[in-house]
Amino acid sequence: MGVGIEVRGLNAWYGKNQSLHSIDMTMPANHVTAVIGPSGCGKSTFVRCLNRMHETIPEARAEGSVKVGDMDVYGSGSDPVEVRRRIGMVFQKPNPFPTMSIFDNVAAGLKLNGFRNRKQLQELVERSLRLAALWDEVKDHLHKKSGASLSGGQQQRLCIARALAVEPEVLLMDEPASALDPISTSKIEELIFQLKQHYTVVIVTHNMQQAARVAELTGFFLMGSLIEYDKTEKIFTTPADKRTEDYITGRFG
Amino acid sequence: MRSRFQQGLDDLKEKLLRMGGLAEQAIDRATEAYRSRDSKFCQMVLTGESAINEAERDIDELALDLLAMQQPMAVDLRFILAVLKINADLERVGDQAVNIAQRVLDLISEPEIELPVDIPRMADAVSTMVQRALESFLDGKAEVAEAVLQMDGIVDRMKDEAFVVLVQKMTGDCSCTRQALDVLLIARALERIADHATNIAEDVIFWVRGADVRHGGAHYRE
Numbered sequence: 001m002g003v004g005i006e007v008r009g010l011n012a013w014y015g016k017n018q019s020l021h022s023i024d025m026t027m028p029a030n031h032v033t034a035v036i037g038p039s040g041c042g043k044s045t046f047v048r049c050l051n052r053m054h055e056t057i058p059e060a061r062a063e064g065s066v067k068v069g070d071m072d073v074y075g076s077g078s079d080p081v082e083v084r085r086r087i088g089m090v091f092q093k094p095n096p097f098p099t100m101s102i103f104d105n106v107a108a109g110l111k112l113n114g115f116r117n118r119k120q121l122q123e124l125v126e127r128s129l130r131l132a133a134l135w136d137e138v139k140d141h142l143h144k145k146s147g148a149s150l151s152g153g154q155q156q157r158l159c160i161a162r163a164l165a166v167e168p169e170v171l172l173m174d175e176p177a178s179a180l181d182p183i184s185t186s187k188i189e190e191l192i193f194q195l196k197q198h199y200t201v202v203i204v205t206h207n208m209q210q211a212a213r214v215a216e217l218t219g220f221f222l223m224g225s226l227i228e229y230d231k232t233e234k235i236f237t238t239p240a241d242k243r244t245e246d247y248i249t250g251r252f253g
Numbered sequence: 254m255r256s257r258f259q260q261g262l263d264d265l266k267e268k269l270l271r272m273g274g275l276a277e278q279a280i281d282r283a284t285e286a287y288r289s290r291d292s293k294f295c296q297m298v299l300t301g302e303s304a305i306n307e308a309e310r311d312i313d314e315l316a317l318d319l320l321a322m323q324q325p326m327a328v329d330l331r332f333i334l335a336v337l338k339i340n341a342d343l344e345r346v347g348d349q350a351v352n353i354a355q356r357v358l359d360l361i362s363e364p365e366i367e368l369p370v371d372i373p374r375m376a377d378a379v380s381t382m383v384q385r386a387l388e389s390f391l392d393g394k395a396e397v398a399e400a401v402l403q404m405d406g407i408v409d410r411m412k413d414e415a416f417v418v419l420v421q422k423m424t425g426d427c428s429c430t431r432q433a434l435d436v437l438l439i440a441r442a443l444e445r446i447a448d449h450a451t452n453i454a455e456d457v458i459f460w461v462r463g464a465d466v467r468h469g470g471a472h473y474r475e
Contacts, residue, residue, distance in 0.1 A: 209324055236326050238463030238474050248326040250258070 002200030003069030003169045004029040005050065010064035012045050012054055012224075019045045021224045023064070027217070032192055032201040034215030034232065036208060038247065042224040043204045047172045050202065051087035052080045068170055085113070088163035088199075092175035094155035096147030096162070102129075103142040105158055109166040124165055131198070132161035133191050153184025160191065164199075171195060173203040177210065189214050208248055212236050220244045258323045262332065265315050266390075269336055269343070272308035273387040275301065276343045279350035280383060280446060284376040286357045287439065290365065298354035305347035312340045328460070335460035339390065342449040342456075346383065349442040349449075356435040356442070366429050368422065368436055370415045372443070378408055379443045382450035389454060395461040401454035402466070408447035415440040 005027040012020035020042045027033040035043040048054040049062045052073060066073035073083050096105050106125045107115075115121060125142075129135040134157040138145070147158055156176060163171060173192070177185040192201055192214045205211050211218050212232055219229040220241075228235065228244040239245045246252050279298050286294035316337050319325065325333055382404050389397035419433045419440075458466050465472040 208326060212326075234474050237330060239327050245327045249329045 001169070002030040002196070002198065005170060005200060005202070006065075006067040007050070008065040008067075010046070010049060010062065010066060012042070012049055012062040013060065014045075014057070015059040019224050020049065020062070023226050025219060025226055025229055027200060027202060029069075029200050030196050030198075031217060032196050032203060032215045033217045033219065034211035035202065035204045035219050035221060036206075036211050036248075037221035038252075039206075041221040043221045044174055045224075046221065047089075047174055047202055047204050050170070050172060051084050051089060052078075053084070053089065055080075085109075085166050086168050087170040087172060088166065088168035089172045089174070090156070090159050090163055090176045093179050094152060094159050096150070096155050096158050098146060098148035100147055101143045102138050102145055102147060102150070102158065105147045106161045106165050109162060113166065124167075125161075128161040128165040129158075131164050131195065132157045133187060133194070134158060134161055151184070153180050153187060156180060156184070156188060157191065160188075160195075164195075169199065171199045171201050173201065175204055175206060178206060185210070208236070220247060222247070258319070258325070258329075261315065261319045261323070262329065265312065265319065265333070265336055268308065268312050268315065269339060270387065270391060272305060272312065272340070272343050273383075273390070275305050275308060276346040276350070277380065277383055277387070279305065279347050280376065280380050283350045283353035283357065284373060284380070286354055287360075287372055287376070290357075290361045292358055292361060295354040295358045298350050302347055302351050305344060309340055309344040312336065316340070328463075331460045331463060335390075335456040338456045339453045342452045346446050346449050349446045352442045353439050356439050360432055360435045363432050363435075366432050368429070368433060369418045370436055370440065372415075372436060372439055375408065375411045375415070375440060375443050378404065378411065379447045379450070382408070382447050383453075386450045386453040386457070389457045393457070393461050395458045398454035398457040398461075401450055405447055405451045408444055412440045412444035 007023055007025045010020055010023040011018060023046060035046060037043045045054060050066055050068070050073065054060050054062050062074070064074065068087060071083070071086060072078060097108060100108065103125055106128050107121055110121060110124060126135060129138065134154060137154060138150070147155065150158060177188045180188065189210065192203065195201055203211070203215065215232045217229065218232045218235040220227045220235065222243055228239060228241045230240070235244065236248060239248065279301055282294045282298045282301070286292070286298065316333050319333055382401050385397055386401045389395065389401065416437060419437045423430045423433045455467050458464055463474065
């Protein structure tokens with residue numbers, strides 16, 4: 001099951017440049033929340049702060065409180081590796097391990113975590129590929145084909161399967177469909193909709209129609225601040241803030 | 254890309270206002286036909302209807318294209334939805350003007366009699382409502398649209414009064430039944446036009462404020 005995410009007073013910097021300003025945002029469990037905004041608004045930085053990916057960039061740092069279920073992501077005893085296991089991430093460009101087989105791609109995270117039981121491993125790989133809606137397309141050549149041999153859309157679903165294999169509670173997606181054709185995009189979108197039964201999903205997207213299609217809640221970021229956060233229907237039909245309206249109607253950004 | 258979209262929205266507005274002009278003209282001609290008992294005005298209304306129908310199709314088509322090609326959001330989406338609904342209302346206004354013209358043609362084929370109903374006064378009120386509703390659409394003025402909503406009750410009362418006095422008249426003197434019935438139907442057509450003006454005003458408020466004010470009260474999206 002997914003867990004809720006509660007962000008309070010989150011600030012982030014790249015060197016001396018502050019890229020996020022006191023973000024407060026609550027993302028409910030088993031919902032899809034979209035984060036939209038123009039380039040450079042801080043939306044990617046925001047999601048990368050949720051699983052402590054932000055700090056992997058030199059001179060980047062973050063302050064504030066992020067609670068994912070009962071886990072205090074920035075608490076003193078928090079372990080970034082454990083954080084990233086519980087909060088999976090999928091990126092814009094599919095990045096499977098190119099020479100590994102499909103099976104090994106999905107099993108990679110589990111093996112890294114010391115998982116050795118072959119039968120259980122097989123079960124988890126199958127479950128993850130099914131959840132990622134890829135199983136039927138690859139089940140006959142799990143060990144024969146490499147990750148790189150798949151199409152772009154399949155590679156992205158493979159990456160989703162890989163993220164799901166370690167059984168996270170939250171799935172962060174940074175522009176997961178922007179490099180895909182419309183058919184693959186609609187598969188990913190349908191998948192996101194299914195995944196929320198098991199996970200809490202946060203998706204960054206440039207594509208507002210995509211946000212409107214997949215997310216129940218949408219937050220609009222501008223210059224590192226969260227301008228408006230509401231039900232998706234409200235944001236796209238009657239936004240409260242003029243800046244949100246100007247952005248989603250294409251008047252700027 | 255966007256400026257082309259903006260151009261599309263401007264075209265849509267202009268087309269709708271032009272259609273509004275045709276609908277207003279139809280009401281005025283129908284009213285003039287009643288005042289002057291001149292069938293020439295009735296014919297103008299009847300022949301003018303096809304232009305209104307054509308405008309309706311044209312506007313629907315452009316609105317559909319904009320929805321499909323530009324995927325508008327927020328205020329733009331509300332604007333196009335409002336245009337589609339106003340378009341249908343204006344077409345119905347045209348139909349009601351035709352109904353009035355047909356009743357007037359029937360009236361003038363009968364001997365002229367005195368009836369205790371002031372149709373021109375009612376038509377003035379209705380025409381003002383349509384004008385104001387279109388004005389509110391032109392400038393996106395929700396407060397003008399609100400004033401239109403206030404006027405609807407007055408026209409409703411005028412129609413109710415007409416109904417009472419005309420039924421009395423028909424009951425007392427059956428030689429004038431046909432004329433009284435014509436006038437009654439004209440009053441009803443005018444009242445319907447006022448309802449359409451009300452709908453238009455509500456759609457303008459929805460476009461500008463994002464509030465649904467139909468059926469009394471303001472409903473804002475939660």
